[in-house]
Amino acid sequence: MTILPPLREVIAAHGLSATKALGQNFLLDEQLLSRIAAIVGDLTDRAVLEIGPGPGGLTRAALRAGARVTAIEMDRRCVPALAQLAEAFPGKLTVVEGDATTIDHDALLGEPYAILANLPYNVGTPLFTGWLGGETWPPRWTSLTLMFQQEVAQRIVAQPDTDAYGRLAVLAQWRSTPRLALKVHRSAFTPPPKVMSAIVHVIPTEQPAGVKAKVLERLTAAAFGQRRKMLRQSLKGMPGALAALEQLGIEPQRRAETLSVAEFVNIARVLTG
Missing domain, CATH: 3.40.50.150 (Vaccinia Virus protein VP39)
Incomplete structure (x- = not known):
């Protein structure tokens, strides 16, 4: 040595x-x-x-x-x-x-x-x-x-x-x-x-299919930018986000910190289209 x-x-x-x-x-x-x-x-x-x-x-x-x-x-x-x-x-x-x-x-x-x-x-x-x-x-x-x-x-x-x-x-x-x-x-x-x-x-690890990184980055920035607010408030400025919550059966009264990583990925997948 x-x-x-x-x-x-x-x-x-x-x-x-x-x-x-x-x-x-x-x-x-x-x-x-x-x-x-x-x-x-x-x-x-x-x-x-x-x-x-x-x-x-x-x-x-x-x-x-x-x-x-x-x-x-x-x-x-x-x-x-x-x-x-x-x-x-x-x-x-x-x-x-x-x-x-x-x-x-x-x-x-x-x-x-x-x-x-x-x-x-x-x-x-x-x-x-x-x-x-x-x-x-x-x-x-x-x-x-x-x-x-x-x-x-x-x-x-x-x-x-x-x-x-x-x-x-x-x-x-x-x-x-x-x-x-x-x-x-x-x-x-x-x-x-x-x-x-x-x-x-x-x-x-393997990237989940059908999701763009930029979409997830924008989604998390919006959701956690006002983390104490309900999703219906924090995500209202992101086009399609509230509709994605409804499509996925995610209650808009929830706060960002209650969502799992998989739920964020699913929302981003809908928004990626």
């Missing part, structure tokens, strides 16, 4: 510090980082996309597990540390400077890939919904293994009739299977964030 300096030494040598503006919190516990990388499964010679590697803690765990990593980092202060890591694993790490929200990940990787990331808090949800969206399914990514604030992670795996259940749960569950794989205490980070974190692991 390649011998690398402790992450604290890497951070000190390059004068790095987590920046609040970039939503950074560094993980330095290498045993924990190895456990996170292992959630993906066997990484031997697998293509992995990492977002926001920072000083490279999770990156080195994936590389040690045999992965070929492409890491997107917009904080150029971290690039020298990542360059040293690339030297330690010749041909295994590609570092791309840039904003992950504006880069075409499929084009960048050019092959099926797993996504593994301790996501910066300020871009985690937009990236996640982007990976879940689009009409092309199954996606080029084979799995998502992502660190979120625990509250966000719970929203992703939530079930109907719970406070956490909402649009994010429906979008995550209608054609993929998410699970909360690991809870991470705030003390594991440098600096410690104010909230607890958790790892969510997502595997794409």
Whole structure:
């Protein structure tokens, strides 16, 4: 195994510090980082996309597990540390400077890939919904293994009739299977964030027939945009939605959080026509 300096030494040598503006919190516990990388499964010679590697803690765990990593980092202060890591694993790490929200990940990787990331808090949800969206399914990514604030992670795996259940749960569950794989205490980070974190692991599944992703996205945006209101009120601005409820025998007096993922899919199927 390649011998690398402790992450604290890497951070000190390059004068790095987590920046609040970039939503950074560094993980330095290498045993924990190895456990996170292992959630993906066997990484031997697998293509992995990492977002926001920072000083490279999770990156080195994936590389040690045999992965070929492409890491997107917009904080150029971290690039020298990542360059040293690339030297330690010749041909295994590609570092791309840039904003992950504006880069075409499929084009960048050019092959099926797993996504593994301790996501910066300020871009985690937009990236996640982007990976879940689009009409092309199954996606080029084979799995998502992502660190979120625990509250966000719970929203992703939530079930109907719970406070956490909402649009994010429906979008995550209608054609993929998410699970909360690991809870991470705030003390594991440098600096410690104010909230607890958790790892969510997502595997794409077969897409239900006759449903367009854009229709479901619009439907859930309308339904949960006014989640405390009855469906007859929250969906009245969406053409055909109330008629779809009647056709399916769904009571318009119900609220969005009481509908199952399957019921949202059925409404979207009627609206897709």
